[in-house]
Structure formats: structure tokens, C-alpha cells
């Protein structure tokens with residue numbers, strides 16, 4: 001388990017809960033617009049300072065009764081084989097767990113849910129499922145069927161969850177969102193659009209890309225809202 005960072009407090013990353021965010025290094029995707037190259041690219045990961053687990057758990061013990069939840073974020077947390085044991089230790093301290101995932105490991109998602117180790121899941125939907133872009137992002141044998149399995153698991157399971165997409169100009173079209181809505185939509189589904197910010201990105205070419213106008217995202221939301229329980233532009 002490579003703990004690459006800790007955000008000590010957040011009011012916005014875990015719906016309805018005061019939480020901290022722990023960042024685990026390593027990812028099986030290579031989204032060119034990703035802001036977290038230091039958590040994704042092996043050459044950058046090795047030059048990251050690593051937080052010892054002891055330091056992290058000491059921090060949590062000090063925050064018992066103050067923080068309600070822990071957001072487990074990456075990179076992609078589910079590539080860590082010892083994730084269940086890691087979460088179990090956090091759970092024993094009485095914290096709620098939110099898992100942020102790209103949906104590439106449906107089996108681990110199911111195991112964590114069966115073991116009652118996760119309380120909320122935020123799954124990234126990158127683009128429409130038939131898009132070549134999705135295939136190009138995935139590494140290490142991940143397939144679109146893995147992603148579809150995670151979507152079905154969340155939609156049909158008992159966990160509280162949301163889907164979300166970072167909307168990137170030059171990558172996404174309005175059509176993509178209609179296809180996404182038909183794929184992931186449901187009366188129990190919350191879906192949020194987050195506008196891309198032109199910050200440091202894995203592919204530096206994306207740093208020059210202008211975000212979409214907010215009106216464009218609102219137009220999409222208006223069009224696809226009927227497919228969802230809740231659909232909004234977030235953090236715009």
C-alpha cells in the first residue's frame with residue numbers, strides 16, 4: 001500500500017460527511033487529461049514521498065469523533081491487493097468509507113461490499129461505452145466488460161453510489177452523454193458532470209484545452225436528466 005497523500009479535511013468529497021481523503025498511488029488507466037500524474041506514472045510515483053501507514057492511522061485515531069468518513073482515492077485504489085485489510089483497519093476505528101474508482105475491478109468492488117467495508121462508491125464514467133477512447137485509456141488487461149460489470153453491480157446492489165464524468169472539450173460530444181445516460185441511467189442513479197480544468201495533465205497537450213462553457217454542461221444535464229434520480233453539474 002503506497003499512501004502518497006492525505007487531505008486532512010474535506011466537506012465536499014464525501015456527500016453529507018466531514019471526511020479526510022487518502023490518496024493511494026498506482027493506476028491501471030492512463031487518462032491523458034488526468035491531473036494526478038504523480039499518482040499514476042510509475043516513474044513519478046517512485047519519486048513521491050510515501051506516508052507510513054502508522055502515521056496515517058495515528059492521524060485517524062486523533063480524529064475519531066471529529067471526522068466521520070474517509071475517502072479512498074487514487075490513482076485507482078482497487079489495484080492494491082491489500083485494500084480490504086487496509087479498509088478493515090479504518091472501519092474498526094469507526095469511520096464511514098467512500099471509495100473512488102474507475103470501475104475496473106468489479107470483483108473487488110463486490111468483495112468489499114459483501115464484507116461491508118464500503119459505504120459509498122463514486123465511479124468515474126470516462127465516456128460512452130462504445131468509444132475507442134475508453135479502450136485506449138485502459139491498461140493491464142482491463143476491458144469495457146469490467147466497467148460494465150461494475151456499473152451493473154452498483155445499479156443493482158444496495159450500496160449508496162454515484163457516477164460522474166469529467167467532461168473534456170475535444171474528447172466528449174453531446175452524443176456521448178445520451179449514450180452514457182442510456183447505459184448507466186436508472187431511477188436510483190445519481191450522475192454528476194465535472195468540467196475539466198486545464199491544470200497539469202498527464203498529456204501536456206491537454207493543458208492548452210479550454211474547458212467547455214458552463215452553459216454547454218447545463219444543456220447536457222437538461223437533456224439527460226430524465227434518465228436519472230439526480231443529475232447535476234458539480235464543482236463548476
Ligand code: SF4
Pocket residue numbers: 027028029030031033034035036039040074075076102
Ligand atoms: S483513472 Fe483517474 S487517476 Fe487513473 S489516470 Fe484516469 S483520471 Fe487519473
